[in-house]
Amino acid sequence: METHHFQADAQQILKLVTHSIYSDKEVFLRELLSNASDALDKARFLSMQNEDLRGVDEPSIRVSLDEENHTITIEDDGVGMTREEVIENLGTIAQSGTKSFSEKLNNAESIESLIGQFGVGFYSAFMVAEKVVVESLSMQNDAAPIIWESEGGASFSLSEGSKEERGTRITLHINKDDAENFCNDYQIKQIIKKHSEFIQWPIVMEEERINQEKALWLRNPSDITEEEYNTFYKHITRNWDEPLCTIHVKGEGISEYNAILFIPKKHSFQLDNTGAGYKVDLKLYQKRIKVLDHANDLLPQWLRFVSGVVDSSDIQLNVSRELLQKTPIVKAIQRKLISKILSKLEDLAKEQPEEYIAFWNDMGHILKEGLHDSTPKQEKALFNLFRCRTTKSNGELRTLPEIKEDRQEGQEEIWFLTDLDKDRIGSRPILEGFKKRELEVMLLSDPVDEFVMMYKNQYDEVPFKSVAHGDLPEDEENETDEEKSDRAKANMLIDWLGDLLDDKVSEVRVSNRLTNSPSVLVSQEGALSANMEAILRAHNQDLPDTKRVLEINPSHPMVKTLARLNSDGKTELDTFAHLLFDHASIADGKLEDPTGFAERLQALMEKAATNL
Incomplete structure (x- = not known):
């Protein structure tokens, strides 16, 4: 020896x-x-x-x-x-x-x-x-x-x-x-x-x-049956359902690789609680040897619902073969995989619209995350895949091309409203004027929608505009003489209400949005929406207290009565004024002073009872 x-x-x-x-x-x-x-x-x-x-x-x-x-x-x-x-x-x-x-x-x-x-x-x-x-x-x-x-x-x-x-x-x-x-x-x-x-x-x-005879991804796709793909999907995901879509990719050129990707019919609830530590269910192999269970650098977080395998000997790993090295080849493979997935979804939307709608309802909120982290080409595909309900769709989903095409003559923007409460979003008072004018508004109720609209302010050169920000121009052509008179009288309330509610609102103005409700709260142009503030506070973000704009409906009986009494020199009208703010706060989903509201409502009821 x-x-x-x-x-x-x-x-x-x-x-x-x-x-x-x-x-x-x-x-x-x-x-x-x-x-x-x-x-x-x-x-x-x-x-x-x-x-x-x-x-x-x-x-x-x-x-x-x-x-x-x-x-x-x-x-x-x-x-x-x-x-x-x-x-x-x-x-x-x-x-x-x-x-x-x-x-x-x-x-x-x-x-x-x-x-x-x-x-x-x-x-x-x-x-x-x-x-x-x-x-x-x-x-x-x-x-x-x-x-x-x-x-x-x-x-x-x-x-x-x-x-x-x-x-x-x-x-x-x-x-x-x-x-x-x-x-x-x-x-x-x-x-x-x-x-x-x-x-x-x-x-x-x-x-x-112990092992399989041949890796499925190395076989010719034309020789593989749907049953074999489905069996493989169930094997690698431990999922009993069949996949919605299967994508078999053979990459050639600068980098050679083989991949099989699956889009599920339903997403796992864990995908909604990923945070920064998300793990994509994409397994990386080198020469049929699995080296990574979660190849996070090969798919972005907004495609985390995709499962599958990638086999490439060109990808570089660290010494232990446990971490990807971020090289141009990795980026190239990632772009190709993203392109294949988005293309497959576009085909599904065209050829099997009902199946795509089911996918969008279940996983659209994840896919939308890509709109603030994508290339121009990917963004175009994501906008084509985008679906939403509108004030005119009767609960059905519409596409952005449809919404753009159906704009009124002279309409330069696409209107939208965000609200986490999908059951009430369509009945928000802030939409009344838009419905009256038959202006279509996108109704967006996913938390990610706020961020999407913040980062992507236009579609195909048409700007997005929030119905909850800024002012809505007057509809002078269709305004009656009575409505003009009501507006003029209501304008006389503005300074008084502004002084009275100075600690609560930044401004009071006559509304061009309301038809049935007495009041509504809106945000200043460029300010965070109330919905965004709620999302950020839910994530323990410290935000400065911001005042919003109170708009009053000049044609509402309560506002008309308040304007008349104020013009006649009546006093003790503060309760009415505060109730206008209370109403707007309730409609906005946030009543800061419920005790004060109850006291004001009781006082008003007592006064009404004595006059019966």
């Missing part, structure tokens, strides 16, 4: 690999199976070049356990290693034979880039093993079997082996603390299925094949 020392910095690197690089111990099996798969890939290629090399009839990867002696063995029929290759590949940390092999063959069209680019995966075995024994026989005919042993210290030993078939056998002597978790048939099978299910070579335990 010969004793050799690792390179001078090897102990430090080995310690880093064992204790710092990987966040989950179970990935040791993923790394060793990945190496075994790479070795079989190499053997297949070299056999095509030279038929005289050592061969085997049915290449595979075999995993076996010895629970009594606490060992796990992984054996492959791959390329194997000579004595020199063992010293080079296992005696030099971060020296990857796979990488060197891949570089030599970078012009061979039949060989993809192989996974072990960092050369540290093998050493993850020391996370769970107190000793690792490797016996290997190269497929080169003149090579002899060699045994490599190490306890993860400063040295390793070499001795003659007895292996007769080509390939590599790795035996891990598991630490006592880890034996219960990993010297367990069921646990090992679950880890294989979790990380390595789609390795193309058979992974066998006790004569049972």
Whole structure:
């Protein structure tokens, strides 16, 4: 037996690999199976070049356990290693034979880039093993079997082996603390299925094949049945429903990748409570080895309802293959996936409108998030997918092109109203004037709508305008003489009401919006809406107290009576004035002084009772 020392910095690197690089111990099996798969890939290629090399009839990867002696063995029929290759590949940390092999063959069209680019995966075995024994026989005919042993210290030993078939056998002597978790048939099978299910070579335990025969995403889409897609969807999502849409992508060009994406029929409630720590259900594979459960950098948060897999050997990861490196290739793949998803949804909206409406009602609020975080091309598609109810749609959903097309002659904007209460939004007093003039208003009741309208102030060069901000121009052409007279009389109340309610409102003005209600509260142009303030306060945001504008309806009996009494010099009218503000506050969904309101209402009722 010969004793050799690792390179001078090897102990430090080995310690880093064992204790710092990987966040989950179970990935040791993923790394060793990945190496075994790479070795079989190499053997297949070299056999095509030279038929005289050592061969085997049915290449595979075999995993076996010895629970009594606490060992796990992984054996492959791959390329194997000579004595020199063992010293080079296992005696030099971060020296990857796979990488060197891949570089030599970078012009061979039949060989993809192989996974072990960092050369540290093998050493993850020391996370769970107190000793690792490797016996290997190269497929080169003149090579002899060699045994490599190490306890993860400063040295390793070499001795003659007895292996007769080509390939590599790795035996891990598991630490006592880890034996219960990993010297367990069921646990090992679950880890294989979790990380390595789609390795193309058979992974066998006790004569049972554990992994799938071929990754679905590598097959020709025309050869895959809908049932196969649905079965795969249920398998990776643990969802019993069938998907709404399936998207099979084969990317070529600067970056090559394969992907299968699924849009569900119903979204999971967890998607509504993601915050900054959202995790997209998109699994990343490299050469059929799963390396990430949540490839967050490949899909934006606003497509978090999409599930699926992406397989690409071009994407760069950190050393532990647990984090994506944000490279131009990642961005390019992300743009392509987004484009495919949006295009699929546009097709669904055109070809199966009822199914799309069901999707929008369930997941539209998530999709709308993309309108403040998208490219111009994506924004155009998102606006095409946008649906909403309006004051003219009788509860049905309309598209933005329809709303734009149906504007009145001379109408330069698209009107909208936001309110979290979808049951009352259509009956808000603030809409009365718009309904009278038959101006269509979009009714938006998702919390995200406020942010969408804040960031996207126009559609196809037509500005969005809130009915709850600013003033509505007078409808002078259709105003009767009586209405003009009422307006003039109501204007005489403005200064008095403004002084009386100075601590509550920023301004009092005669309304052009109201037809039935006596009063309404609106926001100043450019100010936060009451709806936005409510959303921000619900998220514990400190906001300055802002006063809103009180508009009064000049034709309402209460306002007309108040104007007449005030003109006649009557006093003790403050109660009426405050009730106008109370009414507007109630209609706005926020009564700040319910006790005061009750007292004022009681006083008014008593006065009315004495006059009966």
